[in-house]
Amino acid sequence: MTQDELKQKVAQAALDYIKPDLRDDAIIGVGTGSTANFFIDALGKLVGQFKGAVASSDATAERLKGHGIEVFDLNDVDQLSVYVDGADEANAKLEVVKGGGAALTREKIVAAVAETFICIADASKAVETLGSFPLPVEVIPMARSYVAREIQKLGGQPVYREGVVTDNGNVILDVHGLSITDAKDLEKTLNNIVGVVTNGLFAHRPADVLMLGTEEGVKTLT
């Protein structure tokens, strides 16, 4: 199976997982990226069976609308029972690295509000130790060099993702060379650097369910 076929399978599995909970008033949190896109395309076939969605990026909002799914502002939504999104890396504790698509801040906000965060990925994203995938950090533009110097002091090698501006008008530093043994601690430490908006570690709010697309089928971890 190709990586895309695995992503499509796991996206469908996530939809099957939440299907029993879909109701007329249900609003679903939807992530960003190619795996999330497969989920959106599958969700598009169920228009009319739920109320709508909250999007974690402008790109996701556009794709949802393209399927006729109503997109709500998170501020107008009291409760979000489920958030479905992909990941760049995931460990056995269901801590994940996100932000390869530069949508990490809104993704983290939607995940924080959701009762259940279902992370979907092809099996190549499962790792023993987080950090091989460069950790994305969203930064206020004027603080870029300062934040980069502070990250170097922590042992990381930050690389400016040139030409990328986030939906929030900020820039991304991708931090190479980290072997993340204490994800919660690093998440907090990075967020404490002045000028950092957020970082791509989802450890304080990890996934509740991790669904991995494998050649043998979808593996679900909770």
Ligand code: 5RP
């Ligand atoms: C976007 C993300 C994505 O979920 C992550 O990059 C995985 O993307 P894909 O499903 O395309 O592999 O965090 O900011």
